[in-house]
Amino acid sequence: MKLESSGSIFTKRGRIAKDNTIDTDLLVIGSGLGGLWSAWAALDSGLNRVAIVDKCSIGESSQSKMSAGATVYCTKRDPFDLWFKELVEQQKYLSRQDMVEDMLKTSGQLLEKQKEWGLWYEKMPWGSPTLHVGGTKNLKMHVLPRYKGIGGGGAIVNVIKDQVLAKGGEFYSKVMITGLLHSQGKVCGAVGVDRMTGETLTFKSRGVVIATADCSFGNTGCIGHSTGDGYKLAYDMGARLTNMEFWGSNTGSPQYSFESISDTAANFGCRFYNNKGQYFTHKYTSAGDKAEPFKIAQAMADEAENGGGPPYYFDMRSLAWRLGYQLVLKRKMTGFVTQMFEELKRQGIDPFERPMEWVPLMRTIRGGIRTDMNCMTDIPGLFAAGTAQALDPNGLNGISTVRAMWSGQQAGRQAARYINGSYDIKATGVDNLSEARSLAVKPLKNSGAIKPVEVIGLIQMIVFPYNISLKKDSKSLLMAIRAIRNLKSVMEIELAADSPHELSKAHEAMNMTLTAELYLTASLLREESRGDHYREDYQKTDNKNWLKWINLKNGGNGNIATEIEPVPLNKYKLDYRGG
Amino acid sequence: MKVIQLIDTALCKGCGSCVEVCPMDILRIDTISGLAKIAFLQECQTCYQCMVVCPTDAVSVCPRRKKIPMPFNYKMEDDENG
């Protein structure tokens, strides 16, 4: 199946001076929905120059593009109060309710705007473009976006990418940002390396938006390039990160790229079995197979202790699901699942024919960079959007895309406002230019013995064991913290790269190491179980003591400074009134 | 381990689209032949983006993915206490 691409994917470079410096008003790092919406909003608010940089291809390699593009839009006809309540409850009262409220209230306008630009949603056989969000009672999402002959995430990415191009946004692909620049405590640009040539590029700007997504520790979902880069950029600048103890789990096939579909599939009658061919999820969660994905993953962990698996199986033979999926497959979707179906079909394999082996899978860290309502971080001039920003700890299908659009728009508009009223960087100079440029290429200069791919393998061995990921306990977490710190100190001396490719992987390895340390530190601090965060030694949700956020920031000398902040429920629309 | 399998040099026109989109930075244009090549096979994540974008159907990706880290593969044990 061939897809048309809107705009050339070789929209490679904007205006680069001879010394590899790019002067711009705003620099946006990352070109998924978060980054593209930031760029559009900044240009729409009157900024002249906005540079969008991506370590892969602009828009084309993002999670946003690979996604199905299912999105929750709360239109005038939808019950806002009901949806808002359900979302806050799903997020276990740790969401930024002010943001969730604004996001939901304005999401209908986002839909209308995209429709004006040519996006449309296909109707399902029952005449509506929406479907229930799996694991919820009321929330609905628009499921089949279409734009210029493309379906899926590619449609919602290309519609905004075209708008950014039309407004004169400058695209820099294959440039990985490795460090931020600052001037008198304010962010004023960034340094990056060209992944093809290893050259260093300097972006001088008056504001920066981080929209680099989350961290998957090189794991599933074809998001091996989501490596926590933005977390490290913000951390190094002294910004706080929140909810880092939440690592989203889901379930999927160990053999094929079939994952995170079971929550929707369960609504169509698909079922989980254990190794004895018995249903088992109802033993651990009252919603059974229709429970939230992380509960299914945890049920698999519990069932393992009772000898019921692995392996587990997922039965997709239900007729309704088969028909529904065939409907989706007829569309030109950009997500990888569609391509996988086609390849399976070519090889004569029918995934709807018999139950498939199914396992728990860890996906992405749910936490992110703490910002205010305007998506500005603690550091003047530094904004965050998309899943790099902390908004809620519990990802739901359809929410990640709308939150990326909302936070992107918010960050872009506020960045424009900030930049219009701010000083001229040329007058003050950059405090850390030579340091940032030398750190960008440091692994190339190192003659050490460890290669980035080895480090990534070691990080995975530390974070993936199930007593660290699915069912944590303090003893295991302390061991893992020790291991990651050892790795960090070895890496400082030994991590070496001998090509531009390895240079970018070395940075990814360093970013993942920090993300792992933040994840482990916050996981140890939260002495209760809540959502994806499950502590074997504190199995209950403790609303008395833990309706709190854990904020982490750079404490200097290699230490993480921690802060526990009560969620201001008294100021929020929805207070917790339980026990 | 199955990942990107093949770039058919008879079909490849060297347009570079696959190199451009690959999120894992696996592909390169060969400086001598001017055609695409698989430079870092081990890190491929079976995401099909190269295959989708190729205008000449030169790229094949196998649907079976490489072994992925899973929680059940191992448990963290205290190495000091055995």
Ligand SMILES: Cc1cc2nc3c(=O)[nH]c(=O)nc-3n(C[C@H](O)[C@H](O)[C@H](O)COP(=O)(O)OP(=O)(O)OC[C@H]3O[C@@H](n4cnc5c(N)ncnc54)[C@H](O)[C@@H]3O)c2cc1C
């Ligand atoms: C297969 C799949 C299906 C999904 N389906 C859905 C769905 O149907 N509905 C839903 O709501 N959500 C879905 N999601 C989740 C959702 O797509 C993402 O959470 C959301 O799109 C993230 O948007 P973003 O802009 O934050 O990040 P992304 O879209 O991932 O964009 C981040 C960009 O930053 C770039 N980048 C990272 N680090 C650097 C750096 N150092 N320098 C330069 N660039 C960098 C990356 O290359 C990437 O292009 C899905 C995700 C996947 C992977």
Ligand code: SF4
């Ligand atoms: S399948 Fe994905 S990761 Fe592998 S080479 Fe193609 S684009 Fe790159």
Ligand code: SF4
């Ligand atoms: S996209 Fe296809 S034609 Fe273009 S370089 Fe890659 S393999 Fe060759």
